Amino acid sequence: MERLFPVQGEDIDYESIYEALFQLYLNPIDINRADAETLQASYLLSPLQINNLLSYRNSFGQLLSLYELQAIPEFDLQTIDNLMPFITIGSSGLRSKKFWNRVKEEEQAYLLFRHQRTWQTRRGFTPADTSRSGIISSRYLGDPNTIYLRFRIQHARDFSMGVTLEKDAGEQFIWDSKTARYGFNFFSFHFTRYYVGKWKTIALGDFQASFGQGLIFGAGYSLGKGAETVPTVRRSSIGILPYTAAMEFGFFRGLGLTRQFKNWQATLIASHAPRDGRLASSMDSLESSVDVISSFNQSGLHRTPSEISTKNQFQETNLGANAQYSHPSGRFQLGANSLFTRFNRPWIRTPQIYNRFEFAGQSNLVSSAYFNYNWKNFFLFGESAISQSGGSGSVLGFVSSLSKQVDFSMLWRKYDKNFHSFYSTGFSENTRPINEQGIYMGIQIRPEKRWKINAYYDYFSFPWLRYRVYAPSKGYEWLARISYQPARNLIAFIQIREEQKDRNLPDSREPALPYLVKPINKLNGLLSLEYHVSKDFFLRSRILTSRVKIAENITHGLMILQDVQYGQNKWRLTGRAALFDAETFDNRLFAFENNVLWTFSLPSFFGQGMRYYLLGQYQFSPKLTAYFRFSKTSYTDRDVISSGLQRIDGPNQTDTALMLRYFLR
Numbered sequence: 001m002e003r004l005f006p007v008q009g010e011d012i013d014y015e016s017i018y019e020a021l022f023q024l025y026l027n028p029i030d031i032n033r034a035d036a037e038t039l040q041a042s043y044l045l046s047p048l049q050i051n052n053l054l055s056y057r058n059s060f061g062q063l064l065s066l067y068e069l070q071a072i073p074e075f076d077l078q079t080i081d082n083l084m085p086f087i088t089i090g091s092s093g094l095r096s097k098k099f100w101n102r103v104k105e106e107e108q109a110y111l112l113f114r115h116q117r118t119w120q121t122r123r124g125f126t127p128a129d130t131s132r133s134g135i136i137s138s139r140y141l142g143d144p145n146t147i148y149l150r151f152r153i154q155h156a157r158d159f160s161m162g163v164t165l166e167k168d169a170g171e172q173f174i175w176d177s178k179t180a181r182y183g184f185n186f187f188s189f190h191f192t193r194y195y196v197g198k199w200k201t202i203a204l205g206d207f208q209a210s211f212g213q214g215l216i217f218g219a220g221y222s223l224g225k226g227a228e229t230v231p232t233v234r235r236s237s238i239g240i241l242p243y244t245a246a247m248e249f250g251f252f253r254g255l256g257l258t259r260q261f262k263n264w265q266a267t268l269i270a271s272h273a274p275r276d277g278r279l280a281s282s283m284d285s286l287e288s289s290v291d292v293i294s295s296f297n298q299s300g301l302h303r304t305p306s307e308i309s310t311k312n313q314f315q316e317t318n319l320g321a322n323a324q325y326s327h328p329s330g331r332f333q334l335g336a337n338s339l340f341t342r343f344n345r346p347w348i349r350t351p352q353i354y355n356r357f358e359f360a361g362q363s364n365l366v367s368s369a370y371f372n373y374n375w376k377n378f379f380l381f382g383e384s385a386i387s388q389s390g391g392s393g394s395v396l397g398f399v400s401s402l403s404k405q406v407d408f409s410m411l412w413r414k415y416d417k418n419f420h421s422f423y424s425t426g427f428s429e430n431t432r433p434i435n436e437q438g439i440y441m442g443i444q445i446r447p448e449k450r451w452k453i454n455a456y457y458d459y460f461s462f463p464w465l466r467y468r469v470y471a472p473s474k475g476y477e478w479l480a481r482i483s484y485q486p487a488r489n490l491i492a493f494i495q496i497r498e499e500q501k502d503r504n505l506p507d508s509r510e511p512a513l514p515y516l517v518k519p520i521n522k523l524n525g526l527l528s529l530e531y532h533v534s535k536d537f538f539l540r541s542r543i544l545t546s547r548v549k550i551a552e553n554i555t556h557g558l559m560i561l562q563d564v565q566y567g568q569n570k571w572r573l574t575g576r577a578a579l580f581d582a583e584t585f586d587n588r589l590f591a592f593e594n595n596v597l598w599t600f601s602l603p604s605f606f607g608q609g610m611r612y613y614l615l616g617q618y619q620f621s622p623k624l625t626a627y628f629r630f631s632k633t634s635y636t637d638r639d640v641i642s643s644g645l646q647r648i649d650g651p652n653q654t655d656t657a658l659m660l661r662y663f664l665r
Contacts, residue, residue, distance in 0.1 A: 028088040032062040035330030041236035048401030109153035116146040124645030140170035164188040170303030190242040203256035206243040212370030213383035216337040218425030229442035248300030269320035274312035293347040331374040338367040354465040359420040377401040391418035417464040473502035489532035538565040557582030582606035596627035596659040609635035629657040
């Protein structure tokens with residue numbers, strides 16, 4: 001996860017990406033059936049390695065054993081070790097049994113329970129007070145416990161079914177049909193079958209879809225820019241996936257079908273789901289009042305009366321389709337996407353100068369065509385889409401192994417200011433592919449076995465205004481990482497990343513010009529040393545730095561951390577101690593943290609203080625495993641943490657997480 005994710009950033013849906021990639025781990029790729037597109041989705045193989053694997057299969061037939069990977073050119077032991085958990089050969093033979101018998105006998109059937117809590121009292125959990133005007137201030141209606149429950153049973157390339165329930169801190173555990181709260185605040189379910197006759201996928205309940213380069217169907221695979229500078233720019237058409245995350249938006253709820261016709265496949269999607277949003281009154285042509293959607297609530301939080309009033313306020317209906325042709329060689333794909341979305345109320349944003357070209361109305365139609373072509377050691381790919389507004393979005397690029405030592409990628413994108421696609425995760429600097437043009441170049445060099453150099457440069461521009469940028473703007477970003485691995489148990493790297501983007505700066509002296517747009521330059525550094533002392537003992541030391549320049553003002557940030565991990569057969573302990581000193585919020589530092597199973601953590605830190613955590617896991621029996629995490633952040637530069645209802649009076653924040661995993665068989 002850490003290798004693939006951007007080192008510092010917060011505008012990415014990490015949880016969905018984590019879930020999507022974890023599903024790849026739980027559903028290994030059949031190395032004998034996988035085409036170039038499927039192999040690329042793992043981000044573990046270079047174009048040269050994928051091309052050599054396909055050529056090997058064409059020349060010698062299917063692999064008889066995973067050990068045969070050693071015979072494929074450019075498959076070194078490190079590559080094979082990284083690949084092994086994600087691949088398999090053939091099926092288990094369970095298909096000879098009836099479906100429900102396979103379900104009854106499946107070993108991958110488990111129940112998860114997770115509890116999380118912040119132990120200091122936040123202002124939202126204190127008794128409500130009355131202001132001088134006599135108005136009672138808002139407070140959270142529920143308790144400070146976060147409760148998560150999941151049941152799932154699955155078998156790779158056969159079936160998956162499960163239920164996910166969650167109550168966030170501050171939410172009530174209540175049965176109230178008027179506000180669509182039935183015990184847990186969030187409820188998700190899925191039932192998915194694979195390879196049923198000519199049906200490749202049959203999905204009921206909650207699911208996602210990924211086709212082309214994500215301009216229409218993006219699922220959770222938008223990795224952004226990170227230390228893996230070459231393969232991650234390209235999306236993969238992995239089709240329909242069960243949705244198992246706890247994020248309360250960004251998925252379909254209904255029916256998804258994919259049918260195979262020799263070299264063709266067709267997918268249909270029908271979805272109808274409630275969505276959270278804030279309603280406002282608007283006057284129609286007859287001067288009567290009608291309710292419209294003024295904003296979406298994507299936080300998934302329903303803790304206060306105001307937040308509860310946004311729950312399930314409108315309905316969203318989606319009808320989607322995909323048609324895809326794959327050449328028998330596995331080297332060429334051509335496809336088309338279409339998605340029609342309709343809300344039961346018009347979506348009319350509060351007018352702002354920067355959102356003038358954003359979507360407004362009750363329905364949207366967006367369609368696209370895409371291709372993937374594997375030519376020698378080049379992966380060529382592209383997708384072009386057009387939305388109902390007339391705005392278009394296009395992505396064109398390639399990933400290539402220029403030699404055994406050099407991999408290179410390039411991607412060009414252009415998204416109009418009025419391009420509207422609600423489920424898109426196309427490659428972009430913005431959080432959404434809209435109002436942007438840019439070109440990205442990434443390279444990876446392995447001059448010899450112990451050394452590896454990764455770098456990218458991305459130039460982007462925004463033709464129209466954006467939030468907090470009230471003028472057309474532009475910027476750039478580059479990253480360079482040098483890694484040294486003299487032995488399998490030791491790796492060190494140094495990384496530098498610079499980003500420059502424009503942003504509004506307040507100017508109270510000029511009433512006619514409330515904002516000045518100035519470039520904000522951010523420079524981040526990372527020095528890391530990882531050492532596996534033994535099979536059971538692991539050490540990681542890191543230094544993170546940041547420098548931010550706004551006009552002539554320069555501020556800095558620094559974080560030093562030490563990780564230790566030790567374990568035996570049934571137990572494992574992971575700990576961290578870190579010191580941080582970041583002058584401003586713009587200097588905040590992001591540090592990936594280990595957490596309990598199925599939980600992702602990438603917190604940011606600014607100010608001065610200390611951070612430490614201890615994570616333990618213990619296997620009580622083959623069926624029951626427990627995970628417990630204790631973390632604490634202590635600040636030395638403040639007596640109050642956060643603000644509003646999240647405010648903690650004091651310099652310390654203590655959090656715990658407990659997870660129990662129980663295998664039913």
